[in-house]
Amino acid sequence: MSVNTAVVLAAGEGTRLRPLTHNRPKPMLPAANRPILSYVFDALIAAGVDRIVVVVGYKRDRVRDHFGPTYRDADLAYVTQEKQLGSGHALLQARETVDGPTLVVNGDRVIDPSIVRDVIAEFEDTGAPTLSVLERPNTSQYGAVVLRGGDIAELVEKPEDDAYRLINAGVYAFDDSIFDAIDATDRTDGELALTDTIERLMDGGRVRGVRTEGMWVDATYPWDLLSVADEVLARGRVDEPNQNGSVWVDDDATVHESAVLQGPVVVGPDCEVGAGAVVGPDTALGRNVTVGANATVRASVLDTDTRVGAGSTLVETVTGQDVSLGAGTVVPGGPGDVRVGNEIFEDRRLGAVIGARVVADGASSFAPGTLVGPNAHVGTAVRASGTIGANAEVVR
């Protein structure tokens, strides 16, 4: 049974990544300088998949507009999950477009092709439902797994502590009976989790777990995008041509001869880096980003269309799309305390997260751990800190 089809689950918002998910779902957030989802597609295609069904939901236009009907040589079909009622429910939406065995992959984590290949090999060998298993320290954030002779013996969603060693990496292979199995699964709090269905399958027969290694990077909170970029850059998984060492610059980017790029750094298409600017290390510039003269950008992820004014300093900063920071903006960097919902995360390595289309007029500073909501307007010489809401008007 060869597998050349994959269903990619990309319908969820990823609420813990707010304010970055205001206009787009988590799979569209940048891993270094292109969407996480593009890495998922790359891994699938490298493993021989040529037909991808993408389950979209939250802000689905952004996914469809970015990728269109094809990605590299693979056909993309889109199905919609109107309400996000769990991963099993999401997969069920693809029922009419899938015929025969299929891979099922979460669209919001960067994965390595080897993970996909391992799952395909095990599934083709045994014909049994297969899921990939990874060794991780923080198992309590994920679905923990116990393996016995290559079979899944236990599957525990978000266990109490980190006592387990293995997690479910979110890459599965099934034959098309999976849809009937989901149908037969009872809803929990109105939702259908794919893992509930897998537990049913474990009761009825065996479910294989295949130990894999290789890149597997997840972002749970906004500051995680910084470490995701680090990992992607450390492995050189970027599209831009390599200049030297760990410096990658697109052919259609303009970097002033007096500007300095310190690797690891990637500069996307149509970026402009002005005279005397210093960009990097550990920095990713998305498409069409401007870094003004004499600005310093370090350990940061600046998404598409971000404008950084002359003489600014950004450290450990994550920007959404179309952010405009005036001259002399200062983000000195973490550590700082960050509030997400009702939780306080202390001493995070984060300068600031600045949501899409924020405009800061210049000469403002952002205290460590500041979160700025989308479309906010920050006047000149403001000292911003804490959490600033969407559309807020902040003046000195």
Add this chain to the structure above:
Amino acid sequence: MCGIIGCVGRGDETLDVLVEGLSKLEYRGYDSAGVALSGDRIEICKQSGEIDDLRAALESRELGGAAGIGHTRWSTHGPPTDANAHPHMDCHGEVAVVHNGIIENYQQLRDELVGAGHTFDSDTDTEVVPHLIEAALADGADPETAFRRAIGRLEGSYAVAAVVAGEDVVHVARNDSPLVLGLGEDATYLASDVPAFREHTDRVVYLDDGEFARLDAEGWTVTDTGGNEVEKTVDTVEWDPEETGKSGYDHFMLKEIHEQPRALRQCLRGRVDELSASVDIGDLGDLSPTGVHFVACGTSYHAALYGAHLFREAGIPAQTFLASEYATSVPPIGDALVVGVTQSGETADTLSALREARRRGARTLTVTNTVGSTAARECDHALYIRAGPEIGVAASKTFASQLTALTLLVLGTTRVSDARDLIPALRNLPGDVQEILDTSTAEAVAEEYVDAGAYFFIGRGYQYPVALEGALKMKEITYKHAEGFAAGELKHGPLALVTEDTPVFAVVTGDGEMARKTIGNVKEVEARDAPVVAVTDGQSDVERYADHVLEVPATDPRTAATLANVQLQLVSYHTANMLGRSIDKPRNLAKSVTVE
């Protein structure tokens, strides 16, 4: 205009290849369609209606043959009936022909053939071709010679493909109508446009006027009118085969509206540099025109109006002409650069205006979306808008890309005094369009006025072409009455049409003299109780006089035109959708019009 497909070398799959290819060409015309397969005899199936009607008709038939041709038709001669659908045949059913274009001397040929005893089944000009071939065959000519002789009798524009019973061969000829060969591993394809066979191959050969081609089991040969073999270059096309899919949208048009940020990024890629305030459009940068004549039709004409305005502002005399009128009264060209704006590069009216200009010694440039198109090959220069394929008949993303490419043309060839303001605005444009797509309330506005009697659009300066384009889009896809006016013209007549049942869309950006004057015009219509929808960047106080506001991000007045247009595209789209119109294929319209 119509679409042609042909294929040799696919054995039993021939019919599927043809029908699938036709469905990809349906945007070129869709009032009837048909296929013919040749083997020992010719088998044919044709049907008025869309490709699905042909598919339904084919279900009850078993057509076989290893060489075949197909056609999707948009009527020029005779109504869309089964009889008028292509392919057309000779008296004995031994020859089948498909044709795109117009045969100008068909009446004379038809009279001659009828006089010689031939019987005609249709009202089309095309049907003379199979009968001419039949006559030559009866004189003892072999099929290829017979085909050449028949083509030799034709005057006008044509892309013709024919099959003759008893051989697995497709004979092809081109004059003034697009035709391209696709080279597969063991098969050769033929079509009016690449998407028809793109899923089978990316290697193509563009035929030129006066050339013949023969497709058979051995492969393909291209010859000139004298029968001498012609060396052709093989091009590789880059479009993805599935680029023609809808990405989950209900209509291509909505998909294409949403693709605008991507299309604009592609148009701008590598061409603008903000740090040095410069634009790189390659060799075109050396053009330095002293005067410009634009020739264009439809949406492209509106883009040309915008381009001419930009040139004039840069101190270069520039005028815009409807391509179909240009040749009837050619203005003194002098040293002017003649610029043909055509998405397809195959628009017959525009090609003919460009040819007229060339005949008079003018330098010509085309601003087009289609590499390898007739316009691109015939003009001295080409500037590509890089929008990617557009399938919806009503132009959307290609208009945005035309405006942007024309801005690049002006920046690249003239001295624009405030390039330092314009270039950053261009770099912000894709993101600004994305902001509109993320936040537009156009659907609610459309719902409010879906039952209106007529729609009027007003704008001034760079927003005047946008008003015209907004109205054209509304006409094309909703079939409702819509007109665009220069805002100042309203009071000189059209104001008489304005009532409480005619919403007026006023495009007002910035807060300068022009905005204030347009607001004056808005007050005129408000006083007649017409509902007002303001498309504005919030800089002026037009909101106070408007019933609804469609917001666009504030930017340079030149790039603001593209932004305002996106809101109007969405209003038209949603209105048409609520009315249940055939949005991607409006009645009576074809994507690119290759007849004059």
